[in-house]
Amino acid sequence: MTAIxxxxxxxxxxxxxxxxxxxxxxxxxxxxxxxxxxxCGKTTTLxxxxxxLTPTAGTVAFDGIDxxxxxxxxxxxxxxxxxxxxxxxxxxxxxxxxxxxxxGVGARQRRRQAEEMLARVGLPxxxxxxxxxxxxxxxxxxxLARALVVEPRVLLLDEPLASLDPHLRDGMRELILDIxxxxxxxxxVVTHDQEEAAVLADRVAIMFDGRIAQVGTAxxxxxxxxxxxxxxxxxxxxxxxxxxxxxxxxTAAGALEVPHGTAQDGPVLVTIRPEAIVVAPAxxxxxxxxxxxxxxxxxxxxxxxxxxxxxxxxxxTRPDALRALLPGSDVxxxxxxxxxxxxxxxxxxxxxxxxxxxxxxxxxxDAGTRTQGxxxxxx
Amino acid sequence: MRTLLHDERLRPWLLLxxxxxxxxxxxxxxxxQAAVRSVSPVRGSGETGLTLSAYRSLLADPELPRSxxxxxxxxxxxxxxxVVLGIAAALALRQVAARSRWLTTVFQLPLxxxxxxxxxxxxALLGQSGLFSRxxxxxxxxxxxxxxxxxxFDPLAIGILAEYTWKEVxxxxxxxxxxxxxxxxxxxxxxxxxxxxxxxxxLRHVTLPLVLPGVLSVAVxxxxxxxxxxxxPLLLGASFPETLPVMAxxxxxxxxxxxxxxxxxxxxxxxxxxxxxxALAMRVARRTIREEGR
Numbered sequence: 001m002t003a004i005x006x007x008x009x010x011x012x013x014x015x016x017x018x019x020x021x022x023x024x025x026x027x028x029x030x031x032x033x034x035x036x037x038x039x040c041g042k043t044t045t046l047x048x049x050x051x052x053l054t055p056t057a058g059t060v061a062f063d064g065i066d067x068x069x070x071x072x073x074x075x076x077x078x079x080x081x082x083x084x085x086x087x088x089x090x091x092x093x094x095x096x097x098x099x100x101x102x103x104g105v106g107a108r109q110r111r112r113q114a115e116e117m118l119a120r121v122g123l124p125x126x127x128x129x130x131x132x133x134x135x136x137x138x139x140x141x142x143x144l145a146r147a148l149v150v151e152p153r154v155l156l157l158d159e160p161l162a163s164l165d166p167h168l169r170d171g172m173r174e175l176i177l178d179i180x181x182x183x184x185x186x187x188x189v190v191t192h193d194q195e196e197a198a199v200l201a202d203r204v205a206i207m208f209d210g211r212i213a214q215v216g217t218a219x220x221x222x223x224x225x226x227x228x229x230x231x232x233x234x235x236x237x238x239x240x241x242x243x244x245x246x247x248x249x250x251t252a253a254g255a256l257e258v259p260h261g262t263a264q265d266g267p268v269l270v271t272i273r274p275e276a277i278v279v280a281p282a283x284x285x286x287x288x289x290x291x292x293x294x295x296x297x298x299x300x301x302x303x304x305x306x307x308x309x310x311x312x313x314x315x316x317t318r319p320d321a322l323r324a325l326l327p328g329s330d331v332x333x334x335x336x337x338x339x340x341x342x343x344x345x346x347x348x349x350x351x352x353x354x355x356x357x358x359x360x361x362x363x364x365x366d367a368g369t370r371t372q373g374x375x376x377x378x379x
Numbered sequence: 380m381r382t383l384l385h386d387e388r389l390r391p392w393l394l395l396x397x398x399x400x401x402x403x404x405x406x407x408x409x410x411x412q413a414a415v416r417s418v419s420p421v422r423g424s425g426e427t428g429l430t431l432s433a434y435r436s437l438l439a440d441p442e443l444p445r446s447x448x449x450x451x452x453x454x455x456x457x458x459x460x461x462v463v464l465g466i467a468a469a470l471a472l473r474q475v476a477a478r479s480r481w482l483t484t485v486f487q488l489p490l491x492x493x494x495x496x497x498x499x500x501x502x503a504l505l506g507q508s509g510l511f512s513r514x515x516x517x518x519x520x521x522x523x524x525x526x527x528x529x530x531x532f533d534p535l536a537i538g539i540l541a542e543y544t545w546k547e548v549x550x551x552x553x554x555x556x557x558x559x560x561x562x563x564x565x566x567x568x569x570x571x572x573x574x575x576x577x578x579x580x581x582l583r584h585v586t587l588p589l590v591l592p593g594v595l596s597v598a599v600x601x602x603x604x605x606x607x608x609x610x611x612p613l614l615l616g617a618s619f620p621e622t623l624p625v626m627a628x629x630x631x632x633x634x635x636x637x638x639x640x641x642x643x644x645x646x647x648x649x650x651x652x653x654x655x656x657x658a659l660a661m662r663v664a665r666r667t668i669r670e671e672g673r
Contacts, residue, residue, distance in 0.1 A: 052569050072572045085570040089588045098584070099574035150575060 002076075002153040002186045003028040004049060008058035011044050011210075018044040020210035021058070026203075028063075029184040033191055033201030037233065041210035042190045046156050049188060050077045062153065073102075077154035083163055084143040086131040092118070092142055093127025099150035117145040121175060137168035141175065148179060155180075155187040161196055173199060194218070194234055206230050223339075224261070228269050228346040237314040238277075240270040241345060249342060253308040256286050256335060261342030268342040274303070276339035277315035279331060280324070286335045288313075295325045306333055410650065417643035421636055433640035437648070445620040447652070453536055453622060454606035454656075457543035461601050462594060464544065465551025470582075472552070473559045483556070489549050494542065498614040501542045505530040531615050538615040547601045554597045558590045595664050599657050606653045623649050 004026040011019040019041045026032045034042040047053040049060055051072030060067045067075055078099070086095045094101075096117055097110035105113070115127050121141040123134075131139055140160065147155060160176060161169045177200065180187055191197050197204045198218035205215045214226040225231035231239060242251035244265050249258045251270060262268050290308035302322050306313050315333065317325075325331065417433050420426035437443065472483055489497065504510050512527035521527050531538035558564060564586065571585040609624035616622060621629070623645065630642035 047569075050573055052573060071577075072569075073575050073577050076575075077573070078575075079570070079573040081566065081570060085566055087567060087571075087585065087588070098571070098576075102571075102575045102577070102580050102584075146574065156573075 002062045003064075004154065004186060004188070005061040005064065006045070006049070006058070007061065009045070009048060009055055009060065010057040011041070011048060011053060012056045017210050019048065019055075022207075022210070022212050024205055024212055024215065026186060026188060028186055030202040031180055031187040031189060031200055033189045033197035033204045034207055035191055035194060035197040035204050036207035038192060040207040042207050043158055044210075045207070046079065046158055046188060046190050049154065050079045050156050051075045052079065075154075076150075076152050077156055078147040078150060078152040079156040079158060080140075080143050080147045080160060082159040084136075084139045086139055086142055086146070088131060090131075091127065092123075092129045092131060092134065095131065095142060096127070096146045096149055098146060103150070113149055114145075117149040118142070120148075120179070121145045122171075137164050137172065140164060140172060144175070144179075148183070151183075152185060155185050157187065157189045159190055159192070162191070162193070169196075176200060198222075206233065208233070223273065224341050225271065225343060227343050231269075231271050231343065236271050237274060238272050240311060240313075242268055242270055244268045244342060251311070253290075253311040253313070254288050256340060257337045258340045258342045259337055260340065262344050263342075264344075267345035269345050271341050271343065272313075272335050272339050274314045274316040276336060277313065278334040278336065279304075279315065279317050279321055280333075284334055286337055286340070287332055288335065289330065289332050292325050292327050292329050292331050294327055295322060297322060306331055308333075410647070413643045413647055417640050417647060419640065421640060424637070433644040437641050437644050442620060442626070446623050446626050449536070449620050450606060450623040450649075451652075451656070453539060453543075453612070454602050457540055457547060457605045458598050458602040460540065460544050461547035461551045462598050464548045466555045466587075466590065466594060468548060468552040469555035469559055470586075472556055487549050487553055489546050490553070492546075494546060494608065494611050495614070497542045497546055498611045501538050501545075501615060502531055505538055505541060507531070532617045534617060536612070536616060539611055542611050542615060543605055547605075551594060551597050551601065555590055555594050558593045559586070564589050591664070595661065598664075599661065602657060602660070603653055606656070607649065 004024075006022050006024040006026075009019055009022040009024075010017065022045060024032075034045055036042050044053060048055050051060075051067060051070065062075070062077075086092075087098065090098070093111060093114045096114035097105075100110045100113060111127070115124075118124060118126055121144055123138055123141055123145070126134065126138070126142075131142065134142065140163065144160070157176070161172055164172055173196070176187075176189075189197070189200050191200075194204075201218070203215060204218050204221055206213045206221060208229055214221055214230050216224075221230065222234055225234060225236065228239060240249075240251040240253060240256075242249040242256070244250075244258070244262070244267075246265070247257055247259055249256050249268055249270055256270060258268075258270055261270075288308045290306040290313070292304060293307045293312065294305040296303045297319060300319070301316050302319050302325070304315050304317060304325050306315065313333065313335075418429045418431060420428070420430050420432075426432070468486065472486060475482060502509065506512065507524045507527045507529065509531075512521070512524050515521045515527060516524065530541070567585050567589060568581050571581050576584060607624055609622070609628045612622040612625050613628070616625065627642050627645045627649065630638040630645065633639075633642070
């Protein structure tokens with residue numbers, strides 16, 4: 001049972017700072033996800049926790065004890081790598097038993113424990129097989145068994161689902177959650193996929209450029225992003241720049257009552273989840289008149305784009321509303337005050353960099369449609 | 380031609396063809412010719428048809444077993460030395476070379492220098508009238524040059540081994556270093572480390588099993604070279620027993636034409652022994668690597 005504390009953790013390679021002054025507490029027995037785009041320093045952070053890298057500055061502590069002088073092999077923080085890294089010259093059983101062998105456990109007991117653990121990850125009777133004979137999903141399970149068999153204090157998972165086919169991900173995810181529920185081992189999952197983070201983790205820490213941008217439950221991050229960068233990364237399509245004056249934010253789409261978020265008067269960015277926007281309300285505050293630009297039937301729900309002046313808003317509603325939402329028709333929408341969230345306006349330099357990313361196709365502009373496109377491609 | 384190269388089954392063969400032709404015509408042709416001439420009677424001997432007399436007189440030569448043993452001893456010892464020291468050097472270089480690139484360069488220095496130069500250097504350094512002998516003499520460690528231990532022209536062939544080691548350790552080392560630096564090896568080492576393997580455990584259970592199969596193919600080249608090379612033993616070896624290549628060379632250049640078929644028979648024998656040794660060593664080494672990993 002181990003709580004992890006990262007204090008001012010920093011890792012530099014020459015002039016590049018991969019992990020930049022990270023302070024983070026990972027509670028005992030919980031799953032914490034490090035979520036962020038590739039190159040944001042999340043895997044480096046994982047390796048720093050595991051002792052596979054030495055920090056340039058700052059500390060990693062397990063239960064308050066600084067791990068600076070504890071070598072990786074003695075930390076009990078076992079890492080499962082993205083591409084399983086099974087030893088190719090060992091059988092599946094010997095792979096799983098590897099850590100036990102390093103601890104001097106006798107051959108008989110190693111074998112017994114390895115077989116037990118293989119059965120637990122759903123691969124009974126595979127001990128004598130060669131890793132090459134297994135599928136990618138099975139190999140990932142063997143890698144997990146190999147880590148769990150040594151009863152680690154901390155389990156470090158680097159993109160555990162990324163190399164798996166979509167239909168294998170659910171099984172692996174359930175397996176990780178089941179085992180974690182039983183063992184209560186403190187777990188850190190690195191992922192670039194927000195859904196994966198949301199499903200697996202109790203808490204999510206979002207990282208950009210080596211810094212932690214926000215920590216919270218997936219719901220908190222989704223509803224109350226700390227800044228525009230987090231909101232954009234999580235695929236929030238509705239970002240309205242405006243100027244706050246008291247409870248009211250003046251936006252290009254109109255004046256909105258925004259009771260939550262950044263309270264300071266001045267420039268802010270307002271966001272709202274597509275599913276929180278209400279179509280054709282009878283009356284109430286925060287009602288905007290717009291025109292339907294586009295309505296897409298996604299099966300279980302309908303995604304509608306509404307133009308309010310020059311501002312576009314994306315909302316999601318039930319399919320039976322589709323008939324009333326033909327493109328070109330007028331529509332009234334309400335942005336419930338409790339669902340609106342104000343963030344500090346991004347500084348102009350960051351905004352410029354973001355726009356360049358968009359031009360180069362790096363950053364997601366509208367994650368709603370993007371995800372849809374990806375799903376189409378998968379089919 | 381373009382369409383031929385696009386044929387998935389044909390393409391590898393087409394790409395291999397030039398190399399196969401060279402190997403087939405030169406090496407294969409030479410072996411066939413040597414085989415034919417080794418069983419052909421010498422002109423003027425009065426024999427006709429095919430004869431095995433060259434093989435008979437060769438196998439009757441009392442020098443042959445001793446030469447064979449010496450050659451096998453030299454090739455095996457120098458290969459083992461090159462593999463062990465080469466891997467050790469590569470491991471050490473991987474540790475420090477990130478900081479000092481020049482060290483790797485210095486380590487590779489012997490690679491482009493010809494063996495003959497190395498042999499002459501060994502003579503000048505280790506010979507009884509060589510530099511070390513003179514230093515020992517002026518330091519009062521030995522009375523005269525003759526009491527300096529025989530490191531050249533000696534029965535243990537230390538001079539030859541020294542030259543081979545000087546040249547082959549960098550050869551094995553540079554290949555081992557490339558393997559050690561590959562992400563495949565470093566990532567597996569990290570995985571083992573995370574699972575609790577200490578430095579020596581990682582070396583034994585992860586690094587060596589991953590690196591040895593690659594080093595093995597280099598070891599085969601080193602063995603075949605040491606087994607077949609004649610210039611270094613000619614310069615640094617004792618006059619008796621000779622190594623097999625020196626023996627073959629002497630018969631090739633013998634004034635008597637009758638020795639020619641024997642030289643060819645000996646060359647074929649050497650080729651057969653070398654191939655057999657390599658095949659055996661590969662089998663044993665592969666099995667050992669598999670067992671070691673367990």
